[in-house]
Amino acid sequence: MTTFADLGVPAPLVAALAADGKTEAFPIQQDTLADTLSGRDVLGRGKTGSGKTLAFTIPLAARIGGALGGGSRRAGRPLGLVLAPTRELATQISAVLAPLAEAYGLKHTTIFGGVSQNRQVAALKAGVDIVVACPGRLEDLMQQGFVSLDAVEMTVLDEADHMADLGFLPVVTRILAKTPEHGQRLLFSATLDNGVDKLVKRFLHNEVLHSVDEATSPVAAMTHHVYEVAGADEKKRLVEKLASGTGRRILFMRTKHHAKKLAKQLSDSGIPAVDLHGNLSQGQRDRNLAAFSSGEVRVLVATDVAARGVHVDDVELVIHVDPPAEHKAYLHRSGRTARAGSEGDVVTVVLPGQQSDVKTLLRKAAITATPVAVDADSPVVVALVGEIAPKVAPAPRQAQQQQGGGRSQGANAQRKREAREARGGADAAPRRARRDRSGRPDAKTTTRTPERQVRESHAAPEARGGAASAGRTNRRAQSSGSARPIRVGDVVRGSGSGAGRRSGR
Numbered sequence: 001m002t003t004f005a006d007l008g009v010p011a012p013l014v015a016a017l018a019a020d021g022k023t024e025a026f027p028i029q030q031d032t033l034a035d036t037l038s039g040r041d042v043l044g045r046g047k048t049g050s051g052k053t054l055a056f057t058i059p060l061a062a063r064i065g066g067a068l069g070g071g072s073r074r075a076g077r078p079l080g081l082v083l084a085p086t087r088e089l090a091t092q093i094s095a096v097l098a099p100l101a102e103a104y105g106l107k108h109t110t111i112f113g114g115v116s117q118n119r120q121v122a123a124l125k126a127g128v129d130i131v132v133a134c135p136g137r138l139e140d141l142m143q144q145g146f147v148s149l150d151a152v153e154m155t156v157l158d159e160a161d162h163m164a165d166l167g168f169l170p171v172v173t174r175i176l177a178k179t180p181e182h183g184q185r186l187l188f189s190a191t192l193d194n195g196v197d198k199l200v201k202r203f204l205h206n207e208v209l210h211s212v213d214e215a216t217s218p219v220a221a222m223t224h225h226v227y228e229v230a231g232a233d234e235k236k237r238l239v240e241k242l243a244s245g246t247g248r249r250i251l252f253m254r255t256k257h258h259a260k261k262l263a264k265q266l267s268d269s270g271i272p273a274v275d276l277h278g279n280l281s282q283g284q285r286d287r288n289l290a291a292f293s294s295g296e297v298r299v300l301v302a303t304d305v306a307a308r309g310v311h312v313d314d315v316e317l318v319i320h321v322d323p324p325a326e327h328k329a330y331l332h333r334s335g336r337t338a339r340a341g342s343e344g345d346v347v348t349v350v351l352p353g354q355q356s357d358v359k360t361l362l363r364k365a366a367i368t369a370t371p372v373a374v375d376a377d378s379p380v381v382v383a384l385v386g387e388i389a390p391k392v393a394p395a396p397r398q399a400q401q402q403q404g405g406g407r408s409q410g411a412n413a414q415r416k417r418e419a420r421e422a423r424g425g426a427d428a429a430p431r432r433a434r435r436d437r438s439g440r441p442d443a444k445t446t447t448r449t450p451e452r453q454v455r456e457s458h459a460a461p462e463a464r465g466g467a468a469s470a471g472r473t474n475r476r477a478q479s480s481g482s483a484r485p486i487r488v489g490d491v492v493r494g495s496g497s498g499a500g501r502r503s504g505r
């Protein structure tokens with residue numbers, strides 16, 4: 001057993017790690033810590049769940065808090081920078097970094113989009129030692145002049161291949177170009193394709209490569225299952241059965257809409273579930289992930305936004321309700337279980353017509369699993385689910401407030417009501433005639449005196465019709481300017497009321 005103390009980790013960090021139950025280093029930490037603590041540039045390649053986050057947060061805290069630190073903090077000029085592709089991963093890194101930074105009295109903050117920048121700007125102005133950021137929001141704040149990277153001594157780029165998949169490499173390149181050329185740089189990536197190799201060549205100097213397993217290798221402690229179902233109804237019942245166990249489960253969907261819908265269906269059936277996808281605000285994401293992490297709910301229904309960076313302990317089952325489109329996504333999804341040496345199961349649910357695509361997917365991911373035709377009551381499913389958790393009655397949803405028709409409680413509305421009551425009450429107040437946009441009184445609200453109503457009721461319909469016809473004739477005459485004389489060929493049509501008009505033919 002190799003301990004962190006054996007690898008040269010400073011005593012304050014060894015104590016902080018021990019307080020969190022971490023005493024033994026994992027392979028990627030054993031391989032990289034000697035070089036990273038000495039200031040070398042490192043290119044780390046490792047499978048998901050291998051412990052990469054500690055592999056760079058330990059040297060980051062040790063060097064910024066030790067050899068590279070000193071002096072007072074300066075507003076908007078951090079000494080350490082970590083770039084991550086997603087908000088979830090940035091939050092996860094910050095949580096791992098927090099006790100290590102505290103051991104040296106370092107301040108750190110997270111910067112990402114989807115939330116107001118005010119708190120982030122305030123933290124930068126107060127002075128921070130380490131920034132954990134997503135590229136987009138960080139560049140925005142750089143352009144606004146709230147942060148400068150000219151004092152950064154150590155830069156970490158995590159999940160570089162995922163940044164390439166998301167199209168962030170141009171932004172990352174611009175950000176890295178703003179850091180000092182001879183600062184220490186650590187880059188962690190599962191693969192070196194899609195332009196990641198260009199970052200390595202440009203920004204890493206005399207780097208040391210450390211690779212733990214192949215980029216696409218599965219985790220040894222992970223058991224894979226392929227369950228084929230006869231149709232959509234059978235799939236729905238199977239997914240509900242797989243989600244009904246007592247341990248934590250993560251269910252992956254292709255779309256945000258289907259993730260939200262499935263979480264609601266499971267909750268309504270007595271299986272508490274929350275969703276995690278791109279349509280949620282950062283506050284909603286944090287609350288749902290906190291509920292899943294604390295055990296308040298056992299099921300997380302997510303899109304691929306959760307496939308990287310979300311590390312929740314003791315996830316015993318990952319279910320590909322919708323198989324992913326490519327093999328790297330399969331491995332990253334599956335990596336939410338069997339992390340850091342623990343065991344876990346992965347189930348892929350296959351509908352008729354998906355067998356060929358799933359077979360190709362597993363072959364590229366180097367996964368060997370024999371497809372099995374099942375339903376919700378099959379013995380293999382019952383054995384995998386294990387003990388069934390008690391059903392939980394769904395919490396009543398708050399009725400949506402109806403729009404309109406209510407009584408305003410604003411101060412201005414209350415003053416108006418009090419004024420009407422002072423004049424004798426709202427019922428006694430005369431109703432003022434409304435006017436439309438042309439300025440004419442609204443016929444529905446115009447107040448008619450009793451005398452006028454009597455006159456209108458006794459008026460002859462013929463007279464009203466004749467007056468209307470005459471009015472139309474007068475308006476036509478006015479609109480045409482001066483009437484031309486009657487010519488040969490004109491057809492003159494008469495009306496019963498004596499008004500005439502010409503056809504103009």
